[in-house]
Amino acid sequence: LISRAFRHQFIIPDWAGFTKHIEDFYWKCKTNTEGKVASYIPQLARMNPEYWGVSVCTIDGQRFSIGDTSIPFTLQSCSKPLTYAIALDRLSPEVVHQYVGQEPSGRNFNELVLDHNKKPHNPMINAGAILICSLLKTLVKPEMGLAEKFDFTMNYFKRLAGEENLGFNNAVFLSEREAADRNYALGFYMREYNCYPDKTNLREIMDYYFQCCAMEANCETMAVIAATLANGGICPITEEKVLKPDSVRDVLSLMHSCGMYDYSGQFAFKVGIPAKSGVSGSLLLVIPNVMGICTWSPPLDPLGNSCRGVQFCEELVNEFNFHRY
Numbered sequence: 006l007i008s009r010a011f012r013h014q015f016i017i018p019d020w021a022g023f024t025k026h027i028e029d030f031y032w033k034c035k036t037n038t039e040g041k042v043a044s045y046i047p048q049l050a051r052m053n054p055e056y057w058g059v060s061v062c063t064i065d066g067q068r069f070s071i072g073d074t075s076i077p078f079t080l081q082s083c084s085k086p087l088t089y090a091i092a093l094d095r096l097s098p099e100v101v102h103q104y105v106g107q108e109p110s111g112r113n114f115n116e117l118v119l120d121h122n123k124k125p126h127n128p129m130i131n132a133g134a135i136l137i138c139s140l141l142k143t144l145v146k147p148e149m150g151l152a153e154k155f156d157f158t159m160n161y162f163k164r165l166a167g168e169e170n171l172g173f174n175n176a177v178f179l180s181e182r183e184a185a186d187r188n189y190a191l192g193f194y195m196r197e198y199n200c201y202p203d204k205t206n207l208r209e210i211m212d213y214y215f216q217c218c219a220m221e222a223n224c225e226t227m228a229v230i231a232a233t234l235a236n237g238g239i240c241p242i243t244e245e246k247v248l249k250p251d252s253v254r255d256v257l258s259l260m261h262s263c264g265m266y267d268y269s270g271q272f273a274f275k276v277g278i279p280a281k282s283g284v285s286g287s288l289l290l291v292i293p294n295v296m297g298i299c300t301w302s303p304p305l306d307p308l309g310n311s312c313r314g315v316q317f318c319e320e321l322v323n324e325f326n327f328h329r330y
């Protein structure tokens with residue numbers, strides 16, 4: 006970092022100027038009071054709607070944060086691109102996509118629906134993510150029990166995050182499991198259609214899925230994860246090669262087309278950057294070869310995306326030329 010600074014080779018040369026813009030967007034979005042905090046479990050319902058944080062990490066490790074960026078939240082659906090990435094890396098896209106599609110579902114994230122091949126539409130919705138958990142559980146190191154597989158997964162998440170703060174929220178895990186009628190219905194529905202690889206223990210798969218949703222991190226850490234994806238799978242903080250570039254390309258392609266629930270098409274049109282949101286109000290934004298951004302604000306719009314987060318993305322591409330096209 007220091008030698009680059011002396012050579013003036015930063016990916017964002019005018020860092021102070023850039024972060025000033027980020028601050029401006031932050032304050033502008035802060036006044037947005039639209040949306041409702043997720044209420045399907047008490048731990049999320051209790052979240053303060055005022056929380057608002059933005060963290061940026063460039064592929065050369067420059068970092069900036071403003072607002073509530075050190076308060077942990079659960080990853081929820083932001084874990085979906087990560088588990089998908091691990092599955093691609095360990096199993097190859099050919100194997101993974103025998104079981105899950107690449108098409109936006111055009112439906113809600115937890116809808117009881119499979120595509121015309123009787124596969125879940127994509128790995129970014131609940132059905133697809135549950136399926137990915139079954140692949141990780143049964144096809145990747147099948148000798149591992151659930152406890153070992155939890156450690157294996159968390160280790161991956163930590164390496165993506167440059168070994169920064171990453172935890173697990175047991176209360177959220179237990180609540181998710183209690184309030185999971187729809188997810189269980191999806192799980193059984195997929196078993197009825199033989200969607201899983203052989204020998205799948207559904208109870209274990211569902212627990213594993215809820216555990217991934219209940220992993221916990223703050224904006225600063227999630228921005229590093231987004232930056233690792235922006236950097237082709239090499240963590241900008243540790244310089245460790247965590248994922249293959251091909252796996253990352255596939256993850257970003259599906260974040261682009263399917264990452265923002267049933268708003269993905271409009272988001273791809275207006276913002277044009279791969280992103281993934283989760284019900285705790287987090288939003289991962291990946292600007293390939295430039296930077297990762299995480300925004301966090303619990304109030305959600307009717308489709309389930311963070312209101313301030315979506316507004317922030319729109320402000321960002323209005324000012325900077327980050328739209329892919």
Ligand code: DON
Pocket residue numbers: 081082083114115129130131181188218282283284285
């Ligand atoms: O399984 C669920 O419904 C929640 N734990 C996660 C939902 C979420 O963030 C939505 N995802 N696409």
